[in-house]
Amino acid sequence: MIAFVNDLFVQADKAGLRLNDLSIQRGYAVFDFFRTKNYKPLFLEDYLDRFFASGELLRLKSPKSKAEVKDIIRELIRQNDLPEAGIKLMLTGGYSPDGYTPAEPNFIVTQHEIQLTSPEKFAAGIKVITYPHQRELPTVKSTDYLMGVWLQEKLRQEQAADVLYHNNGTVTEFPRSNLFVVTASGRVVTPSENILPGITRKKILELGNGSFDCVADTVTTDELKNAREVFMTSTTKRILPVVQVDDTIIWDGKPGAVTTKISQAFLDLEDNYIQQFTW
């Protein structure tokens, strides 16, 4: 697989960063991740906007403009010749002489094989557990996953697929996915604050404006456990039903009608975007 590092297309498995990069020394870096379909990048503008916004919030200035990044992505897709893949953009704190002060950022683009949610996995749904945690600077897509990576052992022990963070009685997000809840009264709600604003989440909120009532608001732990349907959203998972939270089975323990309807609407939106996309 080919990657792009600073100014060059290189073999990804031979590319690296020197030891004094601030991502290695202090976990200081931002990234973003989107999918390609039929060699086209899905919702590219949204991901690029978020990537540049994350960089600005951490004061990491991209050495490439949005237009230049777009050209690099196009060339990378051409060289790797994978029609469906994930593409990761990264901007690190740079080679810091003192290992603490940010320097000129390193800019990296890599391409990855991905596995989408299978129909079988969708039909089965997943079990998640909850854990008290609040990410720092939550609107920034930083590489700060200390808690998410550390909790993988607990997930194995509890045979859960993911962990949902909560904070003062409200739930927020998964380490790499957003949360949606269909309440007992039929309202579709996704947490509004202290989260990373996911692109799949954004698209569903936009879809909701047309065909179903969908809002960003507070979601309490109680609302979650009494919900009729729960699902998570992410770039690689798209929409994935959650059928158990800790020891609580959600409603009848099966993916619900609203989740299925939203999932179909999202797939249609994806197809539409890809058909109309031009470089």
Place this chain on the structure above:
Amino acid sequence: MIAFVNDLFVQADKAGLRLNDLSIQRGYAVFDFFRTKNYKPLFLEDYLDRFFASGELLRLKSPKSKAEVKDIIRELIRQNDLPEAGIKLMLTGGYSPDGYTPAEPNFIVTQHEIQLTSPEKFAAGIKVITYPHQRELPTVKSTDYLMGVWLQEKLRQEQAADVLYHNNGTVTEFPRSNLFVVTASGRVVTPSENILPGITRKKILELGNGSFDCVADTVTTDELKNAREVFMTSTTKRILPVVQVDDTIIWDGKPGAVTTKISQAFLDLEDNYIQQFTW
């Protein structure tokens, strides 16, 4: 400068990690940092113990035993031929095929030039600001410095030398240093919980047992601002007086007698250790 990476002594400025190391991808790594004096590593056993404890807490198993790490340090000091320097040990999440699951850790030792606190800087003391923050997994010396690095811009704006974290009315630690307060009643206190247990802090607590009353306990924001003396401790700073916290001048705005006495006792302890040290 020579560094040690996994199994080899290499040129530090040419050494690096491949892009899929979990330190780069997810900020998942532990480290430790100690000083050498006259080619000897200060309080080596304490630092090695903490390094191995951090690794265990993040489930990163060092590929080298403590005895092997000690031999590598000795050889690195010999090759770089710097009598007084800093040495950094690091253990990362390793080359992760999926960029999220921990793999076999990468083990790194690097040596660095350091600047100790000068008598002039000690005499002047420093201004610090406070900021609400609690590090995750605080007893682990992880590379999670997102907040500390991000706050550097605020330090520049407020012309402060460092930031002290607080949490629910109690103060905890600086990003890279511990806090000590001499209260109005003459008690020497360092925060007991939600901190990284510093080695300099540990040595001062041990010194305190003999010659002055020194304890680990809760320190409230009020106690801090009404204190007679405040100082910070770290491996490179040793003991550094804090004479201003936000807009509050501490007592008469000068380093106090207790701080000076503890600083001298610590320097004596250092000399003693180095004189007696044998490999």
